[in-house]
Amino acid sequence: xxxxxxxxxxxxxxxxxxxQTYFDGDEQxxxxxxxxxxxxxxxxxxxxxxxxxxxxxxxxxxxxxxxxDYIRQNRPGSKVVVVSNFGDDRLVNSAISHGASYYFxxxxxxxCIAQRICELVAPAAPSYNVLPEVRDKRRAASVDxxxxxxxxxxxxxxxxxxxxxxxxxIKMAVENPAVINSVTKELYPAIGKKFATTASKVExxxxxxxxxxxxxxxxxxxxxxxxxxxxxGSERPTNSEFIALVAxxxxxxxxx
Numbered sequence: 001x002x003x004x005x006x007x008x009x010x011x012x013x014x015x016x017x018x019x020q021t022y023f024d025g026d027e028q029x030x031x032x033x034x035x036x037x038x039x040x041x042x043x044x045x046x047x048x049x050x051x052x053x054x055x056x057x058x059x060x061x062x063x064x065x066x067x068x069d070y071i072r073q074n075r076p077g078s079k080v081v082v083v084s085n086f087g088d089d090r091l092v093n094s095a096i097s098h099g100a101s102y103y104f105x106x107x108x109x110x111x112c113i114a115q116r117i118c119e120l121v122a123p124a125a126p127s128y129n130v131l132p133e134v135r136d137k138r139r140a141a142s143v144d145x146x147x148x149x150x151x152x153x154x155x156x157x158x159x160x161x162x163x164x165x166x167x168x169x170i171k172m173a174v175e176n177p178a179v180i181n182s183v184t185k186e187l188y189p190a191i192g193k194k195f196a197t198t199a200s201k202v203e204x205x206x207x208x209x210x211x212x213x214x215x216x217x218x219x220x221x222x223x224x225x226x227x228x229x230x231x232x233g234s235e236r237p238t239n240s241e242f243i244a245l246v247a248x249x250x251x252x253x254x255x256x
Contacts, residue, residue: 003030004121007044009055009067010083011036015106019054022110028118038062042070045078052079052117057086057095068098079120083108087157089216096152103152105159112158119145143171143250150246155216162209165191165202166243173247180247183240206239 006029010016016034023029032048035041039061045053053071057064064082071078079101084091087105095103101120104113122145147167148158156163168191173180179187188199195202214236237245 004028004052004117005048005050006031006117007041007048007050007053008034009036009038009041009053009059009064010034011056011058011060015083019110019113023114026114029114036060038064038067041067045071045075049075050078051121052081054081054083054113054117057082057084057091065094065098068095068100072099079117081113081117081120083113087159089155092152092155102148105157108159116148119148143174146250147171147246150249155213156209157212160205160209160212162205162207162212165195166206166209168194169206169239169243170246170250173243174250177244177247177251180240180244183243187243203239206243210236210239210242 006023008016008019008023008031010019013036016036020031020034023031032050033041033044035044036059038059041053041055041059042062044050045067053067055064055067059067062070064084068080071080080099081102081104082095082100083104083106084095085106092103102116104116144167147170151158151163151167156166169183169187172187172190184199184203188202191202192199
């Protein structure tokens with residue numbers, strides 16, 4: 001992967017320095033500029049034409065929404081990743097509609113942000129003449145990105161434990177659909193082993209993540225994603241049903 005040209009815009013100086021220090025030390029990235037001011041950010045965008053703009057919605061001068069509007073009109077090829085102090089559904093939906101490719105709610109680590117950025121800009125090149133191990137990495141990144149986009153749409157926030165467990169469970173079901181028939185004996189223990197926790201905690205965290213999505217009332221968005229009216233009102237799927245639905249969607253769309 002080529003070096004990712006990154007612009008960081010955040011009004012919190014301490015967090016801004018933390019991000020800059022991390023990304024300066026990662027050879028996958030080249031930080032072209034940092035600022036807490038939206039007007040300065042737009043000037044830096046024009047000057048450096050970054051691949052990715054990492055921004056907070058709260059900026060001095062022009063705010064994050066104004067910067068995103070400018071990007072959408074003038075730099076549509078740049079990816080926008082929002083890092084915000086606020087997880088309100090309306091803000092998340094508004095950020096997505098303004099062009100954000102991903103939305104983080106603080107606290108979040110620079111390492112996690114870097115991983116998501118790499119997934120967003122992973123090349124969608126043809127797989128012929130590509131080494132199998134490279135093709136497998138690209139495939140995994142594509143699946144990760146699609147799962148993350150689904151979670152954002154239906155309202156599963158990335159800062160809760162169930163987010164990571166649920167994503168891992170879906171990836172397992174994509175690779176081996178039969179595992180969905182043995183969630184208690186195989187899937188939960190395997191996830192628990194990977195994240196150094198117990199199967200029962202995995203089950204509870206996944207159930208909580210699904211409950212959060214349903215409690216946010218995004219049933220229409222959920223039904224839109226799956227293409228049919230799957231659930232109505234407060235009705236929600238079991239852990240295994242939800243994992244199977246998302247895994248089946250990814251398989252049918254030939255994303256693996």
